[in-house]
Amino acid sequence: MSSGARSGPRIVTNTVEFPYRRSLGPVIGTFVAALARGQILGVRSGERVLCPPLEYDPDTGAATSGEFVAVGPVGTVRSWTWVSEPNARHPLDRPFAFALIQLDGAGTSLLHAVDAGGEGEGAMRTGLRVVPRFRAEPKGRTDDLAYFVPEGAETTDPGVVDGATLAAVGGEPRAPLEPVETMEFWSSLTYKEALSAASERYARSLLAGRLLGQRCPTCAKVYVPPRDFCAIDGIPLNEGDDLALPDRGVITNFTIVTPVKYPGQKETEPFVRVSVLLDEVDAPVGQRAGENDLPSPARRPGSEGAEGQRTGENDLPSPVRQPGSEGTEGQRTGENDLPSPVRQPGSEGAMMGLQPVVDVSNEEVRVGMRVEAVWLPEAERNADELGNRGWGSASGAITGWRPTGEPDLPVERYIDRVF
Numbered sequence: 115m116s117s118g119a120r121s122g123p124r125i126v127t128n129t130v131e132f133p134y135r136r137s138l139g140p141v142i143g144t145f146v147a148a149l150a151r152g153q154i155l156g157v158r159s160g161e162r163v164l165c166p167p168l169e170y171d172p173d174t175g176a177a178t179s180g181e182f183v184a185v186g187p188v189g190t191v192r193s194w195t196w197v198s199e200p201n202a203r204h205p206l207d208r209p210f211a212f213a214l215i216q217l218d219g220a221g222t223s224l225l226h227a228v229d230a231g232g233e234g235e236g237a238m239r240t241g242l243r244v245v246p247r248f249r250a251e252p253k254g255r256t257d258d259l260a261y262f263v264p265e266g267a268e269t270t271d272p273g274v275v276d277g278a279t280l281a282a283v284g285g286e287p288r289a290p291l292e293p294v295e296t297m298e299f300w301s302s303l304t305y306k307e308a309l310s311a312a313s314e315r316y317a318r319s320l321l322a323g324r325l326l327g328q329r330c331p332t333c334a335k336v337y338v339p340p341r342d343f344c345a346i347d348g349i350p351l352n353e354g355d356d357l358a359l360p361d362r363g364v365i366t367n368f369t370i371v372t373p374v375k376y377p378g379q380k381e382t383e384p385f386v387r388v389s390v391l392l393d394e395v396d397a398p399v400g401q402r403a404g405e406n407d408l409p410s411p412a413r414r415p416g417s418e419g420a421e422g423q424r425t426g427e428n429d430l431p432s433p434v435r436q437p438g439s440e441g442t443e444g445q446r447t448g449e450n451d452l453p454s455p456v457r458q459p460g461s462e463g464a465m466m467g468l469q470p471v472v473d474v475s476n477e478e479v480r481v482g483m484r485v486e487a488v489w490l491p492e493a494e495r496n497a498d499e500l501g502n503r504g505w506g507s508a509s510g511a512i513t514g515w516r517p518t519g520e521p522d523l524p525v526e527r528y529i530d531r532v533f
């Protein structure tokens with residue numbers, strides 16, 4: 115993914131890609147097998163030869179003969195269109211033509227690419243005589259036939275050869291053609307979307323080294339990242355509901371993932387992903403979104419300061435509630451710069467799912483472990499991986515979460531905080 119200019123809405127580009135395998139059948143399978151020998155085959159159907167060969171005649175629906183006929187190698191461009199800006203999925207990485215090419219001896223045309231050489235589009239015309247170029251190292255795929263070039267053109271591409279050169283490799287005589295049975299394809303879909311206003315605020319915040327959440331004024335649930343709506347109450351939220359979140363919390367759940375091999379998998383060793391319940395936000399860290407519009411934690415008469423912490427007295431949040439101290443650990447903004455992990459009545463902590471950990475082995479990770487975010491240096495942060503969906507990915511800004519070394523919090527407290 116990549117991000118667009120900072121002025122307008124940030125545009126993110128997503129690519130969904132997956133492989134699939136298809137069987138080729140006896141006709142296309144034989145056609146593909148011949149390509150590896152630098153030969154293009156058609157199939158006879160009545161009076162004419164079809165190339166590309168088909169199992170059924172497209173005009174009559176009758177089965178074709180199964181009699182293969184070598185066609186070309188020279189062919190004639192019957193129609194063409196110019197591609198001036200090829201994308202990653204095109205057969206050539208330079209401007210080229212898609213063309214319908216009728217190979218000598220064939221009655222139908224093959225759709226393929228033409229590398230027109232230095233002259234580019236100016237060299238293309240209907241009636242142009244072209245010859246094929248094959249992959250020097252064929253793989254048993256349709257694209258072993260790489261592209262066509264104008265007849266007589268020099269080829270400087272080291273990865274391709276003409277048919278005669280490929281046919282000579284391995285010498286004669288050659289084994290009978292065995293049809294290629296299956297072929298791997300890549301399916302790829304690229305789409306762009308504008309980051310929502312909430313996602314944009316989250317991206318800006320991450321780049322500045324801060325976690326941003328959003329608190330529903332009705333149910334007090336804190337979402338990270340902000341979404342500009344509460345899914346529980348079905349109400350819109352806005353920037354005024356944003357709040358800065360502490361980058362410390364507690365592991366409430368974890369999964370050790372043993373990588374299985376699949377396309378795109380980069381991990382080779384078991385790795386852990388954790389859910390982090392961020393510390394309470396009643397004492398905002400770093401940045402405040404607007405003025406403090408959060409409800410004060412519940413305080414009880416007579417409890418003023420009883421177990422409160424003051425900045426400087428204690429650098430750690432107080433993780434343990436003492437019997438009889440119910441509600442006496444309340445903190446007021448300004449009294450203490452650190453968030454308290456003690457849940458306040460009516461307040462829901464913000465959860466970040468599927469987070470990586472650093473500086474800790476898989477075996478050491480446990481529920482109740484206190485962790486803090488490890489931020490990338492500001493110059494190395496990016497928001498390229500952010501989209502409008504997800505559980506609060508901070509990749510590109512946070513490398514992972516490391517143990518703070520503080521005492522664990524009681525596991526029992528997180529039994530119902532799986533995710």
Ligand SMILES: [Zn+2]
Nearest residue numbers: 330333344347
């Ligand atoms: Zn709500």
